[in-house]
Amino acid sequence: MQEALSSATRGAHPRATDVTVRDAVCDLMRRFGMTTVFGNPGSTELPLFRNFPDDFRYVLGLQEAVVVGMADGYAQATRNAAFVNLHSAAGVGNAMGNIFTAFKNRTPMVITAGQQARSMLALDPFLASREATELPKPYVKWSVEPARAEDVPHAIARAYYLAMMPPRGPVLVSVPVDDWDRAAEFLPVRVVSRQVRPDPVVLDQIARALDAAARPAFVVGGAVDRDEAFDDVVRLAEAHNARVFVAPMTGRCGFPEDHSLFAGFLPAMRERIVSLLADSDLVFAIGAPAFTYHVEGFGAHVPPGAKLVQLIDDPHTASWTPEGIAAFGSIRLGLVDLLARTRPPARSLPPARVAAPRVQPTAPLSTAYVLQSLAEMRPAESIIVEEAPSARPVMQAHLPILISEGFFTMDSGGLGYGMPAAVGVALGKPGRRVIGIIGDGSSLYSIQSIWSAARLALPITFVILNNRRYAALQDFAPAFGFAAQEPVQGTDLPDLDFVAIATGMGCPATRVHTADALRDALDNAFASNRPMLINVEVDDRPSSK
Structure with missing residues (x-):
């Protein structure tokens, strides 16, 4: 297969009878620049990975939401569609939260999902996706299960072009397991406009x-x-x-x-x-x-x-x-x-924004102090990936973003994006420091991302703002009629040991309580080329001030 693909890139394709769907799809992926595959494999996807090309990279996520979150960060960082491989209906279902986020983020993504063999589909077999094209809707730009095996390469090509057209977004192609070894033809890669000039x-x-x-x-x-x-x-x-x-x-x-x-x-x-x-x-x-x-x-x-x-x-x-x-x-x-x-008239400058006052350390530390410290200590070209909803207003006051491509978070409001997206951004921006600012509650939606970061040895500093609660919900409760001090059910998160979780996944971690310990932890993390998790105990309740 390697010889066939190598000759394909030079324009001298082998005879059509020697080409399989897998050959044709891998050839397209190479020429589209999608040689990094994000996935969590299942049985109906295995034929895609037989004779896996040496110049391709498989990035394993331990749950499908992690897979799509990593692909989202990578696609945004590289400005090209990411290739994602999911497992049938269950895998797509697990991934739907982050597929929704990718749709809202306008992230280009080609998602393939395994399907049972065509000869079995009439019998409603185990692991079949009964309505494969309907499952991800409405949060994909297009979804298809090709009518014939030989149509799969064309569907992948169409999916890529659609994903990259504005507004960009995810697309899904359902591929029956027996399609990959069927005969197919190599396809030309076309030039398709990706810009529309405004009227x-x-x-x-x-x-x-x-x-x-x-x-x-x-x-x-x-x-x-x-x-x-x-x-x-x-x-x-x-x-x-x-x-x-x-x-x-x-x-x-x-x-x-x-x-x-x-x-x-x-x-x-x-x-x-x-x-x-x-x-x-x-x-x-x-x-x-x-x-x-x-x-x-x-x-x-x-x-x-x-x-x-x-x-x-x-x-x-x-x-x-x-x-x-x-x-x-x-x-x-x-x-x-x-x-x-435009021919702008002479106008005076508007009043300058009032800067937030400096924050002093407290015991426990405040979120504002933690983020102020990050602003002062972060490397100049570092990238912030954030998923700490209750801390976002504090971040906006104390951790300014100064550069293009310096900040990523989710447009959807759906949790589980931030940690895997940090992994994807680090893969897509090699050599850049990535700082993941993650709430303790948010982290648990995709905590498996730590394992991927550790296995890939990426320069990510995960900062867990641990306030032991879903603070955004508690703070938002009065807007929905809750009385002052009235408990909000299901919003306390005691007894979570993030240091133990991280170290159990192969990532160094430390627990921070004081200002000196925070600065030491950040110094150590930023000096390392590998991931590190810093669990910062914070308290922003009025009684702590």
């Missing part, structure tokens, strides 16, 4: 609105960083002296948070958004929905008298935006065109 007529309207505004505000989302438009947003904001906010529930950093024009983060609450934007007469949502809400709200979506305009890469998002002008297409190309179209 110039609509951009002209947005440009005129920008130039006419007295007090513009930008609201940036994750699509800015996904489309490599980070620097373009900075240039446009500086040209207009516009305040720049981060959109609610954003999974990437779209603007340097130490910039003089950075104004802060919008919460996922309608009335609070309107209040924070009250001084603006134009709101420009760039690569972000306008807006993502988490609790029910009422009234206007933007301040009275303000105009809403939007540049977005997702036509579905553009369709539900409640008012204003929406340009659909590439964020980067749209910003380049806007920079050429």
Whole structure:
């Protein structure tokens, strides 16, 4: 098979009778740059891995949600679709939480799922996926079980092109186990456009609105960083002296948070958004929905008298935006065109954002102090992967993200993404320090990721913010009618030994209680080229202050 694949890359394919579905698919994977396979193998997937190519890499996750989370981080870090192999219906079911997250993250991903042999499907056999194409819907862009074995390579190619087209996302191909050894043909790799340039007529309207505004505000989302438009947003904001906010529930950093024009983060609450934007007469949502809400709200979506305009890469998002002008297409190309179209008037600089005061160490340590320490000690090019929902507002105050591709979290709100995504990001950005900031409750959705990090010897520092509770739920309870001090059932997490869990999976770990111990642990972790877990005992309850 190796000789066949080698000749295929030179354009001299062997005779069609010598080519199997497996040969043709591996050839496509190589030429699509998908030679890293994320999986947790089952019986119906084994034929894919016979005579596994020497230039391919198999990354094992110990549970399917971990597999998809690692692939998500890797795809975002490499800006190419990741290849995922899951086991029939049960494996896809286990992975669905992170497939949902990949869909919300707009992460390109080609997922193959094993299926029982075609000759058995009429008999409802053991391990068959009865409705294989329906199971992952609606959180894949496309799903298919090819009608014939020889159609599998074409389905894989189509899946790749669709995954990479905007808005990007996961796709699924169900492959019967007996298809891999059937005869097939090599396919050509085609050039397919991955960018849509926004309508110039609509951009002209947005440009005129920008130039006419007295007090513009930008609201940036994750699509800015996904489309490599980070620097373009900075240039446009500086040209207009516009305040720049981060959109609610954003999974990437779209603007340097130490910039003089950075104004802060919008919460996922309608009335609070309107209040924070009250001084603006134009709101420009760039690569972000306008807006993502988490609790029910009422009234206007933007301040009275303000105009809403939007540049977005997702036509579905553009369709539900409640008012204003929406340009659909590439964020980067749209910003380049806007920079050429606008003639900004002279405007004074908006007031600078008030910096958070420094935090002093306490006993127990506060989350704010831990994150402030990380901000001071992290390597300059380090990447933050976060899944600590209750700590996110604290992180936004004390751990600024300064660079493109410097921050990843989930757009979905579904837990179990952060730890495996840190593994995937580290694989996709070799040589870069990855810091996983993970809540104690969040970590347990995909704790098996520690084993993968240890086996792969990746430079990841996992910082577990251990407050022994689901703090986000307890803190959010009053919004749902809970009385002060009323217990919230099922939200306490006592007696979890993360040091024992990590060391049991081959990863060095330490428990931290004091400021000195925290700094020593971070020094040791950042000096190592291997993973380390730091379990930090924190307490942010009012009584501890």
